[in-house]
Amino acid sequence: MPAHIASNMNGDTPAEPSSLASAHTMMELLRSADAVVVSDHARARQLIDCVMDILRATLDEHADAPSASAGRLAPWQERRLKTHIEANLSVSLTTAELAGVVNLSPSYFSRAFKKSFGQPPHSYLTTRRTIRAQELMLTTNEPLSQIAVACGLVDQSALCRLFRRTVGRNPHAWRRAFKGARCSGVLQSSLLHSRP
Structure with missing residues (x-):
C-alpha cells in the first residue's frame, strides 16, 4: 500500500478532501478493499471506513466554506x-x-x-x-x-x-x-x- 495512504489511515496527516490527491487516495483505498474483501473482511471494512471519513470531510469542508462563486455573476x-x-x-x-x-x-x-x-x-x-x-x-x-x-x-x-x-x-x-x-x-x- 502506498505510504501516503497508510499515513492517512493512521491519522498521521490530515486528508486533503478537495484535492486531486484525495480522489486518488480514495480510489487506491477502494481498490485495496476490493482486493482483500474475500480474504480479510475486517481489513476491507477498515479501508472503506477510511474512504467514508475522507468523503465526510469533503462534505463538511464544502458545507462550512462559502462558495468561491458566491456573490459573483454567473x-x-x-x-x-x-x-x-x-x-x-x-x-x-x-x-x-x-x-x-x-x-x-x-x-x-x-x-x-x-x-x-x-x-x-x-x-x-x-x-x-x-x-x-x-x-x-x-x-x-x-x-x-x-x-x-x-x-x-x-x-x-x-x-x-x-x-x-x-x-x-x-x-x-x-x-x-x-x-x-x-x-x-x-x-x-x-x-x-x-x-x-
Missing part, C-alpha cells in the same frame, strides 16, 4: 455583459442599464460586478474606453475628437482627461510614442505601464 452574465459593453462603448452606459442586461437590481449588480470583474462598473467602463481609444489611435488616422465620440466621451478634452488619469500621458504624446506598435499585448502593457 458565467453567462459575465459573457453577456462583456458583449454588451464592447458593442456599446460609443454610448453612455449606466449601472441601471447594465443591471437590466442581466436582469438584476442595480445594487446587487454593482456588488456582483465588482466581485466578478475586480472593479466597479464605472471603473471597468473607463478601462475599456481607454483601451478602445488606444486601439483606434494605433490603427486609424482619425482625429482625437472623433475617437473620443467613438469611445462614448463627449469631446476631445474628456478624452484628454481620461487619458491623463488612466495612462498618465496626454493622448497626442501617447499616440506619437506607440503609433508603430500594433500588437494587442502592447496595448495592455502600455495602459498599465506607460505612466511617467
